[in-house]
Amino acid sequence: MAETSRDTILQSLRAARLESVELPELDPSWSQFADPRARFAQVLESVGGRCLSAADLQDVNRQLAQRTEFQQAKWIGSTVAGVDRVNFDVMGVGDPHELEQLDFFVAMGQFAIAENGAVWVSDAQVPHRALWFIVQHLVLIVPADQIVHxxxxxxxxLRFDHAEFGLLIAGPSKTADIEQSLVIGAHGPRSLTVILL
Amino acid sequence: MSATSCNHAKEADRFTADRPRVQWHDQALWFVRAKRDAAAHAVEEWEQLRETASQIKRHTLARLPEYLEQFEENALRLGAQVHWARDADEHNRIVLRILQQHGVHKLVKSKSMLTEECHLNPFLEQHGIEVVDTDLGERIVQLRDQPPSHIVLPAIHIKKEEVGQLFHQCLGTESGATDPKYLTEAARGHLREKFLEAQAGLSGVNFAVAETGGVIVCTNEGNADLGTSLPRLHIACVGIEKIVPRAADLAVFLRLLARSATGQPITTYTSHFHGPIPGGELHIVLVDNGRSRIRADRQFWESLKCIRCGACLNTCPVYRRSGGYSYQHTIPGPIGSVLGPLQDAKKNYSLPYACSLCGSCTDVCPVKVPLHHQLLTWRGEIVRRGLLPWRKWLEMKVVSWVLRNRRRYQWSGKLAGWAVRWTPRWMLYNRLNDWGKSRELPEFPRKSFRELYRNRNGRNQ
Structure with a gap:
């Protein structure tokens, strides 16, 4: 049987021995912040996102009701129970292309990162991964005690031991590809609001 | 391999003919460089991160075959399919075969310098597949039928007026529109349609994790993500040097990558693909295309540490003033000038000379590739391999002959001073004198340093 490309590549790599060094240890205490919550909010705002705090779900609803993009939204979906005005059943969607008309989507974020303003989310929380990108406005609710430095x-x-899509989201979708002018709302959400609960 | 060679200086002439544009290009990139500086300086352990990243890369490259096998095993376990391609041609054929097997004729693509290197787009188009680049900058250059001029900012050389004109012709925007917000919105609408029509999504890969079998893709626009979450088929093309051993290593590289590239703390989206989309397929194509040869090269293996952040391009005084196309190579700038001759030394012989050896690239490189040292090493290699044009070769020989002997050196100084004083201008400034194209020769002093020194010492004694 003919030699496969896999064999050829691995053999040519094995033929050249490089001097190895140990894999360095990583220090989890790098970049700590006195007030991680304040730092998270500050960095998120600096990358075009918005950070709010809410006492409970009622408070979330009250604050959402004040947002223009929420008031103007025609189709609102949520995977968080108890969000007002939800009229789009994202769980009942079979083909993710149908999500194109969704204006507003509320989901839980697992945890937030103070250093870079990012929130971790995964497929486990939504029926379709396209939801993170296709919706016009995204709201992530993150438990306030779930902020790492x-x-x-x-x-x-994080554990990556089974098939799952996960991602860090830091701010709304954006581009600066035309003369380095920052434009919010490239392909994905035009706004990102993180509510610390 | 190409038979014709590229002369960077000649190619740059075309760009530098438009002086205001050169200045504009220079400043646009310097703006990005300044943002990078601010972001890097705000991280206390920045230098430690660079050193750690460099060591992780060194370790990984040394054990690359083991890590590639580990990656493959884990990726298969998660349900992905793994393909191996020796070269660009095999890579292109693998991608085409996957697309044809699934009856795909509309493909959306996110940024991948690897597929640029392999010239995948024209290959797929020849076989009747519509390929749409979805990164805004890449879409702009694709509509202009150009390659990217920068690895992170593909349309950095194009002005908003030109984008406005292009979009007026191709997307039907208002004539004379130049507002980036309006133009971006038009592109969003146009590309939304393409995303919804696409039968498959193809992405590059920033990191592939051996320990987990996952691939990580970083974007700001969310195009790689939208493009791979609507269709059921995702093809991810990876250069074999993109492997990192542990998921924890991603922390080090992600902290460095966006800060070095654009000064952001992290890209908007950092997608971790572990296995295919439910009910769909993930095909990972591992590509060598000369990388195993570079790895075996004792002088240049460190260039494989590169994570394609573009920081060395933004800081390079030559790149900023000559533009990406003057390099006539997929990857321009300092890193491209090291990689170019590794791919084809004859064609790219002039790239290591598109450098003032200022060393700024080495200073900003987040994984500590010794870029300017490698460029200097290449110059020696170019001479040893006899690839230098005869004129430059002759000049070097003459200078070396003069400098090697004290008397010849002293006399040449005198001769040059006399010659510059008495030779008519047309004989000094003509096309044989590259140096004098945009510079005046200095006024030569009547006495040499040596003579002044001797006189002064004579007086003192």
Missing amino acids: NLHQAYQR
């Missing part, structure tokens, strides 16, 4: 601590929490 930095990415090193984030990866200490």
Whole structure:
């Protein structure tokens, strides 16, 4: 049988021996913040997102009702029970292309990262991963006690032992591809609001 | 391999002919460089992160075959399919075969310098597949039928007036529109349609994790993500050097990548693909295309540490003033000038000379590729391999002959001073004198340093 490309590549790599060094230890105490919550809010705002705090779900609804994009939204979906005005059943959608008309989507974020303003979310929370990107306005509710200092601590929490899509979201979709002018709302959500609960 | 060679200086002439544009290009990139500086300086352990990243890369490259096998095993376990491609041609054929097997004729693509390197788009188009680049900058250059001029900012050389004109012709926007917000909104609408029609999504990969079998893709626009979450088929093309051993290593690289590229703390989206979309397929194509040869090269293996952040391009005084196309290579700038001759030394012989050896690229590189040292090493290699044009070769020989002997050196100084004083201008400034194209020769002093020194010492004694 003919040699496969896999064999050829691995053989040519094995033929050249490089001097190895140990894999460095990583320090989870790099970049700590006195007030991680304040730092998270500040970084998120600096990348075009919005950070709010809410006492309970009622408070979330009250604050959402004040947002223009929520008031103007025709189709609102949520995977968080108890959000007002939800009129689009995202769980009942079979083909993700149908999500194109969704204006507003509320979901839980697992945890937030103070250092870079990112929130971790995954497929486990939604019926279709397209939801994170296709909706016009995205709201993530994150438990306020779930804020880590930095990415090193984030990866200490995460386990990748089964097939699942997960991602860090830091702000709304954006581009600066025309003359370095920052434009919010490239392909994905035009706004990102994180509510610390 | 190409038979014709590229002369960077000649190619740059075309760009530098438009002086206001050169200045504009220079400043646009310097703006990005300044943002990078601010972001890097705000991280206390920045230098430690660079050193750690460099060591992780060194370790991984040394054990690359083991980590590739581990990656493959884990990716298969998660339900992905793994393909191996020796070169660009095999990579293109694998991608085409997957697309044809699934009856795909509309493909959306996110940024991948690897597929640029392999010239995948024209290959797929020849076989009747509509390929749409979905990154805004890439879409702009695709509509202009151009390659990217920068690895992170593909349309950095294009002005908003030109984008406005292009979109007026191709997307039907208002004539004379130049507002980036309006133009971006038009592109959003146009590309939304393409996303919804696409039967498959193809992405590049920033990192592939051996320990988990996952691939990580970083974007700001969310195009790689939208493009791979609507269709059931995702093809991810990965250069074999993109492997990192542990998921925890991602923390180090992600902290460095966006800060080095654009000064952001992290890209808007950092997608972790572990296995295919439910009910769909994920095909991962591992590509060598010369990488195993570079890895075996004792002088240049460190160039494989590169994570394609573009920081060395933004800081390079030559790149900023000559533009990406002057390099005539997929990857321009300092890193491209190291990789270019590794791919084809004859064609790309002039790239290591598109450098003032200022060393700024080495200073900003987040994984500590010793870029300017490698460029200097390449110059020696170019000479040893006899690839230098005869004129430059002759100049070097003459200078070396003069400098090697004290008397010849002293006399040449005198001669040059006399010659510059008495030779008519047309003989000094003509097309043989590249140096004098945009510079005046200095006024030569009547006495040499040596003579002044001797006189002064004579007086003192």
